[in-house]
Amino acid sequence: MEIKTAATAGTLESSDALISVEPNSKNGIEIELNSSVKKQYGKQIKKVIIETLNSLGVKNVTVHVDDKGALDCVIRARLQTAIIRAAKAKFNWEEDDAKCIN
Amino acid sequence: MEFNNLQEIIVEENDAPYLNQVEKLLNEQGLKRDKDIEYTIAIENGEEIIATGSFGGNVLKCIAVNPEYRGMGILNMVISNLISEEYRRGNTHLFIYTKPSNQKYFKDLGFYKIAEVPGHIVLFENRADGIKKYIDGLKKNNKQGKKIGSVVVNCNPFTLGHKYLIEKASKESDVLHVFVVSEDRSLFPFKTRYALVKEGTKHLNNVTLHESGDYIISNATFPTYFIKDLSEAVKIHTLLDIEIFAKYIAPALGINKRFIGEEPICKITRIYNDTMKEMLPRRGIEVEEIPRLVVDGQVVSASIVRQLIREGNFQELRKLVPETTYNFIISREAEDIIKKSTLYFNIAQN
Numbered sequence: 281m282e283i284k285t286a287a288t289a290g291t292l293e294s295s296d297a298l299i300s301v302e303p304n305s306k307n308g309i310e311i312e313l314n315s316s317v318k319k320q321y322g323k324q325i326k327k328v329i330i331e332t333l334n335s336l337g338v339k340n341v342t343v344h345v346d347d348k349g350a351l352d353c354v355i356r357a358r359l360q361t362a363i364i365r366a367a368k369a370k371f372n373w374e375e376d377d378a379k380c381i382n
Numbered sequence: 383m384e385f386n387n388l389q390e391i392i393v394e395e396n397d398a399p400y401l402n403q404v405e406k407l408l409n410e411q412g413l414k415r416d417k418d419i420e421y422t423i424a425i426e427n428g429e430e431i432i433a434t435g436s437f438g439g440n441v442l443k444c445i446a447v448n449p450e451y452r453g454m455g456i457l458n459m460v461i462s463n464l465i466s467e468e469y470r471r472g473n474t475h476l477f478i479y480t481k482p483s484n485q486k487y488f489k490d491l492g493f494y495k496i497a498e499v500p501g502h503i504v505l506f507e508n509r510a511d512g513i514k515k516y517i518d519g520l521k522k523n524n525k526q527g528k529k530i531g532s533v534v535v536n537c538n539p540f541t542l543g544h545k546y547l548i549e550k551a552s553k554e555s556d557v558l559h560v561f562v563v564s565e566d567r568s569l570f571p572f573k574t575r576y577a578l579v580k581e582g583t584k585h586l587n588n589v590t591l592h593e594s595g596d597y598i599i600s601n602a603t604f605p606t607y608f609i610k611d612l613s614e615a616v617k618i619h620t621l622l623d624i625e626i627f628a629k630y631i632a633p634a635l636g637i638n639k640r641f642i643g644e645e646p647i648c649k650i651t652r653i654y655n656d657t658m659k660e661m662l663p664r665r666g667i668e669v670e671e672i673p674r675l676v677v678d679g680q681v682v683s684a685s686i687v688r689q690l691i692r693e694g695n696f697q698e699l700r701k702l703v704p705e706t707t708y709n710f711i712i713s714r715e716a717e718d719i720i721k722k723s724t725l726y727f728n729i730a731q732n
Contacts, residue, residue: 346492
C-alpha cells in the first residue's frame with residue numbers, strides 16, 4: 281500500500297494507543313515511539329509495527345505512536361486502521377485482516 | 383472508563399447557550415476565550431459542560447476541565463478529539479502553549495517541550511524531533527563569516543522599507559540570514575511574500591533566505607488567553623521568541639547579530655523591539671535598530687501599502703514599493719488577493 285496522506289487512529293486512553301502515520305519524504309520506515317513502558321516493551325512494540333507494515337506492503341512511512349500500555353493486538357489494529365485511512369484503500373476486514381495475522 | 387452520560391459536543395460559533403457555558407468554565411479557571419478559534423469541543427455530563435478544548439490553525443488552546451471531574455482521563459478525551467479533528471483537516475504538526483504548572487499533563491499526552499519562559503509559558507509540539515529537523519534544515523545553509531546577521535520579516539507585501547532594512551543589514555554583515563514568516567495569516571499568502579522578497583533582494587549576494595517555519599511565532603498565533611495583561615502578553619511572547627531564537631536558530635547558523643526596523647507607530651512592535659534590545663545581547667546576540675525609510679515625509683509601512691491597495695490608489699503605492707512588488711500587485715494573479723482585501727479586516731503586520 282502507498283501512503284497518500286496523513287491519518288490517525290486510536291485515543292490516549294489507558295490501554296489504547298494513538299497512532300499517526302504520514303508519508304515519508306525520505307524512503308523507508310521511520311518510527312517515533314512515545315510510551316509509558318518504552319523501556320520494557322519498546323522493542324516488542326516496534327516489532328509489531330514493522331510486521332504489520334510488512335504484511336500490508338507498506339515500504340515508506342513515518343509512524344508516530346503514543347502508547348498508553350496497549351497490547352500487541354491493539355497496536356496492530358490501530359496501526360492497520362491508520363494505514364488504511366492514509367492509503368485511502370478498500371479493506372475487507374473479514375478476509376484481508378485474516379491474511380495479516382501470521 | 384466510560385461514564386454514564388459523557389457526550390462530546392462540537393460547539394459552533396453561533397451557538398450562544400453552549401458558548402456561554404464554555405466561557406464560564408474557562409473563566410473559572412482564570413482563562414478566557416482566545417481570538418482566532420476555528421473549532422471548539424465540549425464534554426457534557428447530562429446538562430452541564432464539564433470540559434472544553436479548542437484550536438486555531440495548528441495551535442491547541444483554551445483547554446479546561448472542571449476540577450470536580452479531574453483524574454478521570456477527561457483531558458485525554460478532549461485532546462484526542464482535538465488531535466483527531468486537526469488530522470482530519472490535514473494538520474499533523476500541532477502546538478500547545480501552556481502555563482509551566484501544567485507541563486506534566488501535556489508531556490503525558492505525546493507532546494514535547496520546545497522552550498520555556500520560566501514562570502510564564504511553555505511551548506510544546508507533538509513531535510520529538512520537530513525543532514531538531516527544522517534546525518538540521520537550517521544548518522544546510524550555514525555560511526562562514528565573522529559578522530553573521532539576521533532579520534525576521536513578514537513583508538505583507540515587500541516594500542521599499544523592507545528593501546532598505548535588508549540592504550543596510552547586508553552591508554554591515556559578512557553573511558545575512560533573512561527569515562520570512564511562514565504563517566499564512568496575512569493578506570498576501572506566504573508563497574507570494576517569499577517570492578517578492580526573493581526578487582527584491584537577489585541583487586545582494588550575501589543574503590540567504592529562509593522560511594521561518596513554525597518556530598518563529600507571529601502575533602497572530604501567540605495566544606493571550608491565559609495572560610492577564612495585554613502588554614504583559616507581548617513581553618512574554620517576545621521572551622519566548624528570543625528563547626527559541628537564541629537556543630536553536632542562532633547557534634545553528636552562527637548568528638551573532640539581529641537587525642530590527644525602528645517602530646514609530648505600533649505599540650506592540652515597539653514593546654517587542656525594546657525587549658529584544660534588552661534581552662538578546664545577554665545571549666550573545668547584538669541588536670541593531672535601523673531607522674525606517676521615509677518617502678515624501680512619511681514612514682514606508684506595509685500597512686499603508688495595503689490601505690492604498692484597498693483604496694485602489696496605485697499611483698501613490700508605486701512610490702512605496704520596488705518595481706518587482708508593483709508589477710505583482712497590478713497582475714492578474716494579484717486580483718483575487720486584492721478582492722479579498724476589501725472583504726476582510728487585517729491585523730496590522732509589516
